[in-house]
Amino acid sequence: MNTPSLSRAFALLLWRDLLLAYRRRTEMINPLLFFVLVTTLFPLGIGADPALLRQVAPGIIWVAALLAAMLSLDSVFRSDFEDGSLEQFLISAQPLSILVLAKVVAHWLITGLPLLIVAPLLGLLLDLPAASISTLLVTLALGTPVLSMIGAIGVALTVGLHRGGVILSLLVLPLYIPVLIFAANAVESAGAGLPIVAHLSLLTALLVLSTSLSPLATAAALKISLS
Amino acid sequence: MLRFFHQLGSPKHFYRIAGRWIPWLAAACAALMLIGLYQGMVVAPPDYQQGDSYRIMFIHVPSAWMSLFIYIVMAVAGAIGLIWHMKLAEVIAISSAPIGASFTFLALVTGSIWGKPMWGAWWVWDARLTSELILLFLYLGVMALYSAVEDKRTAARATAILAIVGVVNIPIIHYSVEWWNTLHQGPTVTKFGAPSIDLRMLIPLLVMAVAFKLFYATVVLMRARVEVLQRERNAQWVRELVDIS
Numbered sequence: 001m002n003t004p005s006l007s008r009a010f011a012l013l014l015w016r017d018l019l020l021a022y023r024r025r026t027e028m029i030n031p032l033l034f035f036v037l038v039t040t041l042f043p044l045g046i047g048a049d050p051a052l053l054r055q056v057a058p059g060i061i062w063v064a065a066l067l068a069a070m071l072s073l074d075s076v077f078r079s080d081f082e083d084g085s086l087e088q089f090l091i092s093a094q095p096l097s098i099l100v101l102a103k104v105v106a107h108w109l110i111t112g113l114p115l116l117i118v119a120p121l122l123g124l125l126l127d128l129p130a131a132s133i134s135t136l137l138v139t140l141a142l143g144t145p146v147l148s149m150i151g152a153i154g155v156a157l158t159v160g161l162h163r164g165g166v167i168l169s170l171l172v173l174p175l176y177i178p179v180l181i182f183a184a185n186a187v188e189s190a191g192a193g194l195p196i197v198a199h200l201s202l203l204t205a206l207l208v209l210s211t212s213l214s215p216l217a218t219a220a221a222l223k224i225s226l227s
Numbered sequence: 228m229l230r231f232f233h234q235l236g237s238p239k240h241f242y243r244i245a246g247r248w249i250p251w252l253a254a255a256c257a258a259l260m261l262i263g264l265y266q267g268m269v270v271a272p273p274d275y276q277q278g279d280s281y282r283i284m285f286i287h288v289p290s291a292w293m294s295l296f297i298y299i300v301m302a303v304a305g306a307i308g309l310i311w312h313m314k315l316a317e318v319i320a321i322s323s324a325p326i327g328a329s330f331t332f333l334a335l336v337t338g339s340i341w342g343k344p345m346w347g348a349w350w351v352w353d354a355r356l357t358s359e360l361i362l363l364f365l366y367l368g369v370m371a372l373y374s375a376v377e378d379k380r381t382a383a384r385a386t387a388i389l390a391i392v393g394v395v396n397i398p399i400i401h402y403s404v405e406w407w408n409t410l411h412q413g414p415t416v417t418k419f420g421a422p423s424i425d426l427r428m429l430i431p432l433l434v435m436a437v438a439f440k441l442f443y444a445t446v447v448l449m450r451a452r453v454e455v456l457q458r459e460r461n462a463q464w465v466r467e468l469v470d471i472s
Contacts (some may be wrong), residue, residue, distance in 0.1 A: 019434050092434070153392055167371050171389060174364040175396050178403035185407070202395060215394055220309075224384045 003093040010102045017106035020079075031072040032114050038064040039122045050127045057126035058136065058187035065115055065140060066121075066176050070169055071148040072111040076103060077159045077222070085097055086159075087134050090226060095212070096219040104152045110146035128191065139183035141183035141205040149210035155219035181207060236315055238455045239464045245448040251449070255443035263438050266431035271388075280344050285431055287337035288328045289439040291355075295364055295397070297327030297443060301369070302394040305387025315451075317383035318458070320390065321373060322450035326443055328366035335359055354405040361400055365393045379458065 004012065011127075022193035041149055042060045043053060080086040089099045119140055123133040153171040158164035268283035274281040301323040308316035309399050338356055339349045350356070378383035406471075459465050 040397075079280065106446070115269070153388070157389060158375070161375050167368075167375050170371050171368045172365070174361050174368065174400070177361060178399050181407045183370045202403075213395070218389060221385065221388045224381060227381060 003163050006094060006098060009092075011100055013099055013102040014106050017103060018102040018109065021106070021110040026115065027075065028110055031068045031111050032118055033069040034071060035064050035115055036118060036122065038042075038067060039125070042115055043126070054191070057123065057128050058132065058184045059190070060126065061119060061136060062124055062139075062143075062180055062184045062187075065144065066073050066147065066173070066180060068115065069112065069144060070151060071177075072107075073113075073148075073155050073168065073172070075165045076107045076148075076155050079213060081159050081226075087224065090223065092165050095181060096222065097215040100152065100218045100222070101155075101211075101215040104148050104189065104218070107152075108145050108148040108192045112148055115144060116140050125170060128187075131193075132191040133185050135196060138200065139203060143179045143183045143208055146179050146203075146210045147176060149214040151216055152218045153221055156218045156225060158225075159222070160225045166176075179203070182206070236313060238314065238318075238462075241315055242452055242468075243311065243457050245452050249445055249448050249452075252441055252445040253302070256438055256445055259434055259438035259441060263431050263434035266429075271428045271431055272425065277345065278343065283337050283341045283361060284428075285435045285456075287334060287341055288432060289436040290337065291334040292436060293335050293439050293443060294327060294331035294359065294438075297323050298362065298390070298397065299394060301327060302387075302390040305390045307381075309384055309387050309391075314458070316456045317380070317387065318451045319447065320382055320387060322447050322454055323364060323443075324369050324386070325374065326446055326450070328363060328370065329437075330443075331359060331363040331366055335363065354407065357407075358401045358404045361404070362397070365397075369393070371469060380469050 003009075007072075039060055042056070046052065046056070077086060080089070089096060092099070116137055119136055120133050123136055128136065134202050151172050154175075155164075157171065158168050161167065182199050182202050186203070188195045189199065191194050271282070273279050280283055287306065301320045304316045304320035304323065307313055308320060333354070338359070341350060342353075342356075343349055346353075369389055372389055373382045373386045376385055456465055
């Protein structure tokens with residue numbers, strides 16, 4: 001049996017995961033609905049004063065995105081763990097970290113990218129000015145892949161556990177804090193007309209760092225969880 | 228020398244050697260802590276601004292130092308355990324987690340008690356207090372993961388990964404929080420050049436820091452001994468040990 005090349009293995013796995021997600025479209029919708037629902041809860045809780053909403057909107061949208069990303073994490077490895085494909089990845093000739101990267105990229109395309117489509121709508125609901133909304137989109141595009149990358153480590157550590165969900169949030173949420181700080185701050189600064197290059201550079205740095213390191217940690221964690 | 232380290236790696240000898248060290252470490256810790264407390268509470272002059280209330284520093288600052296130090300020890304020991312499959316390093320890493328969490332908690336509590344008269348509030352969202360709180364969450368995550376995994380060897384290796392990921396993230400979290408907000412008084416000991424702290428305050432502080440380190444060493448060895456006994460409960464030497472006593 002000849003093994004496919006590295007890039008081909010990556011593409012095949014990415015395609016497989018996207019196809020699987022397409023076949024189960026309703027599962028894609030749920031994190032999105034959650035994102036919208038959590039955001040609509042805030043005006044009901046703190047009052048609908050537009051000035052107040054505009055002030056807290058970046059934080060609210062980002063916290064909601066954080067929670068939505070965390071809730072959808074469970075599906076990264078769950079079905080592969082249950083039907084045994086994960087063990088096949090482990091013994092395959094390709095490096096596990098590359099396969100993990102393909103899975104995480106697919107997961108982000110399925111759960112992270114739709115957030116970007118809904119976010120402008122939520123921005124309008126919370127009365128964000130146009131400049132802030134475009135910054136919000138940029139920060140979401142840079143930040144949500146980081147969430148998927150870091151989250152994958154947590155999922156890999158808890159994949160074999162029965163009640164992994166609560167522990168997962170305890171493991172992953174503290175590590176999400178830098179993304180939240182830089183992203184929400186960037187949106188806030190954009191609303192105030194301040195430069196945001198520093199925030200965006202730092203977010204990009206986080207993205208590069210997490211993309212290069214987290215697949216290695218995730219692969220190591222998977223090997224331990226499945227041993 | 229090499230033989231000594233080799234012996235230290237085997238649980239049986241570790242149990243014996245640690246048992247011999249613990250009383251000495253504990254005695255040194257108690258002596259230093261008494262000296263440090265006396266120097267700090269009685270000898271050191273009151274602060275020109277904060278009066279006597281700054282004296283909580285002699286507990287607060289060493290525990291804050293220890294909270295970070297122990298996390299790094301835990302990650303390094305975890306990495307050694309992962310790379311060389313040294314059981315003892317895993318045991319040390321796991322035994323460190325609750326101690327580190329307690330020091331972090333102590334630093335938070337003393338910090339908020341100190342903050343009440345200084346800032347006028349029990350809690351302010353100050354950068355260093357906040358990153359200490361996040362550090363506590365990281366410790367709790369490590370402990371939760373360890374207790375959730377049934378097989379303790381797997382659990383130890385999983386927590387080692389988590390600790391290493393945490394160590395990579397701690398500087399990022401620290402600086403992001405620092406950048407986000409800061410109220411805390413600047414570091415007064417590590418400044419380059421002359422430290423901006425009176426020598427009569429600095430000496431008790433350093434004595435207390437050493438005492439806290441010795442306390443950690445004592446407690447971690449005690450915890451590690453218990454952990455070794457639990458892990459090796461089916462081994463011949465543990466059975467003999469239990470039979471004798």
